[in-house]
Amino acid sequence: MGSDLRNATGAQVRSACRSGALTGPTPGLALGFVHANLVILPRDWAFDFLLFCQRNPKPCPVLDVTEPGDPEAKIVAPGSDLRTDLPAYRVWKNGELVEEPTDVTRYWRDDLVSFAIGCSFTFENALLDAGVPVRHIEQNVNVPMYRTNIPCKPAGRFSGPLVVSMRPLTSAQAVKATQVCSRFPRAHGAPVHFGAPAAIGVQNIDKPDFGDAVEIRAGEVPVFWACGVTPQAAVMQAKPPFAITHKPGHMFLTDLKDTDLEGE
Numbered sequence: 001m002g003s004d005l006r007n008a009t010g011a012q013v014r015s016a017c018r019s020g021a022l023t024g025p026t027p028g029l030a031l032g033f034v035h036a037n038l039v040i041l042p043r044d045w046a047f048d049f050l051l052f053c054q055r056n057p058k059p060c061p062v063l064d065v066t067e068p069g070d071p072e073a074k075i076v077a078p079g080s081d082l083r084t085d086l087p088a089y090r091v092w093k094n095g096e097l098v099e100e101p102t103d104v105t106r107y108w109r110d111d112l113v114s115f116a117i118g119c120s121f122t123f124e125n126a127l128l129d130a131g132v133p134v135r136h137i138e139q140n141v142n143v144p145m146y147r148t149n150i151p152c153k154p155a156g157r158f159s160g161p162l163v164v165s166m167r168p169l170t171s172a173q174a175v176k177a178t179q180v181c182s183r184f185p186r187a188h189g190a191p192v193h194f195g196a197p198a199a200i201g202v203q204n205i206d207k208p209d210f211g212d213a214v215e216i217r218a219g220e221v222p223v224f225w226a227c228g229v230t231p232q233a234a235v236m237q238a239k240p241p242f243a244i245t246h247k248p249g250h251m252f253l254t255d256l257k258d259t260d261l262e263g264e
Contacts, residue, residue, distance in 0.1 A: 007031060008029065027134075034122045035254070036228075037229070037252070038086060038117070041112070041115075041243050043113050047156070050062070050065065059152070060117055060231055061187070064114075066082070082252065084104075085252060090245045093241065095239030118228065120227065120228075123187050126181075132177050135214040141212035143214075145211045145229050145248055146164055146202045147201070157238045162230055164227050167225075170221075178190045191225050194221060210229055210248040
């Protein structure tokens with residue numbers, strides 16, 4: 001199914017999720033369309049979370065916010081249903097992960113507010129076009145993601161560490177990647193750290209906290225980007241009574257094109 005969706009539209013990927021045909025990670029799917037992270041919270045927690053995103057725009061660039069109880073991301077994906085249109089979700093209660101379903105319709109409530117947040121998968125097509133390799137796509141695995149020792153700016157009840165994604169590159173490729181990704185500030189923008197994983201609290205590069213390990217070849221260094229899994233770390237720390245997020249790497253595909261986010 002994944003290979004069939006490489007050149008699909010965002011709407012076609014959403015349809016595959018809704019039917020249950022797609023339940024795996026989305027890197028490399030719907031090339032040219034914007035991927036988004038998802039956070040769903042009760043209305044009385046939504047303002048604190050919006051403030052957390054506003055204070056931490058690098059890992060949490062907001063693309064869309066729904067009205068309470070409305071499962072449609074009207075701005076970025078008209079006609080979508082956030083209860084069914086992702087490959088896999090995470091359901092949280094009091095900060096504890098309780099389930100990873102492929103459909104959250106039975107959990108839906110009238111007070112839930114959904115946030116679509118920019119994702120680094122958005123700029124990967126631009127990297128490939130520029131001749132910069134993307135190892136997790138090459139190896140057909142999920143991107144590796146790590147909790148760091150870099151604190152986010154707290155807001156209301158939310159705080160927590162920056163989570164980063166990693167792509168191994170040579171020095172020359174890292175320079176080109178920085179130039180390319182700087183065009184996409186609403187998809188996490190330029191990298192936040194190069195090499196020396198321990199300097200940001202990553203003790204074992206071969207054991208990511210989320211996603212899958214990838215090969216780092218001779219002459220390459222790990223290059224780290226701010227990651228939209230950061231809100232999940234904040235949810236784990238804030239412990240709201242209820243929350244839904246995407247399963248890391250299993251993103252919401254929007255109708256926006258990558259070029260729509262350039263320079264914003």
